[in-house]
Amino acid sequence: xxxxxxxxxxxxxxxxxxxxxxxxxxxxxxxxxxxxxxxxxxxxxxxxxxxxxxxxxxxxxxxxxxxxxxxxxxxxxxxxxxxxxxxxxxxxxxxxxxxxxxxxxxxxxxxxxxx
Ligand SMILES: Cc1cc2nc3c(=O)[nH]c(=O)nc-3n(C[C@H](O)[C@H](O)[C@H](O)COP(=O)(O)OP(=O)(O)OC[C@H]3O[C@@H](n4cnc5c(N)ncnc54)[C@H](O)[C@@H]3O)c2cc1C
Numbered sequence: 001x002x003x004x005x006x007x008x009x010x011x012x013x014x015x016x017x018x019x020x021x022x023x024x025x026x027x028x029x030x031x032x033x034x035x036x037x038x039x040x041x042x043x044x045x046x047x048x049x050x051x052x053x054x055x056x057x058x059x060x061x062x063x064x065x066x067x068x069x070x071x072x073x074x075x076x077x078x079x080x081x082x083x084x085x086x087x088x089x090x091x092x093x094x095x096x097x098x099x100x101x102x103x104x105x106x107x108x109x110x111x112x113x114x115x
Contacts, residue, residue, distance in 0.1 A: 001048075004055040004063065007096055011051060017103040018043050024107040047101040054095075 001008040019040045026032040061076065082089050 002052065002055045002059065004058050005051075005096060007051060007055075007099070010097070010099055011048060014047070014099055014101070014103040015040075015044050017105055021103070021106045043101075047099055050100045 001011065022039050022043070023032065023036055026036050082092070
């Protein structure tokens, strides 16, 4: 995962939550199969690909030009749009903070083991 956008850890936490939601019960019951792992991949592959596509676009259109000393003279159209329409600014904030597929913990609370 590229460091662009600083979203890799968000994705890693979401991956962990999705994995726990899908794998906790089969692990607890000793019934885990490859199909459970495929379900984790099926759920998380799409948000990973979408996030990496956005990172790649930023890399190719902005970072590469800046590093080559050919900084864009004008801000990208999307930034101008956000400047004109402040109501839209929540969208990139949400994409960075929550991602394209939010995950919520659905596992039962773990019981502490004694000793
Ligand atoms: C240079 C750089 C800078 C970054 N900066 C940021 C940043 O500022 N902010 C941000 O949010 N993200 C950043 N990221 C992205 C972020 O680090 C990753 O997205 C995140 O660490 C992924 O977490 P993960 O748990 O999915 O995988 P990893 O952190 O890669 O953990 C996977 C672990 O599994 C282990 N492993 C692999 N195969 C096996 C195996 N067969 N058996 C046992 N263990 C195995 C590996 O050794 C590793 O410890 C950056 C990435 C890079 C490369």
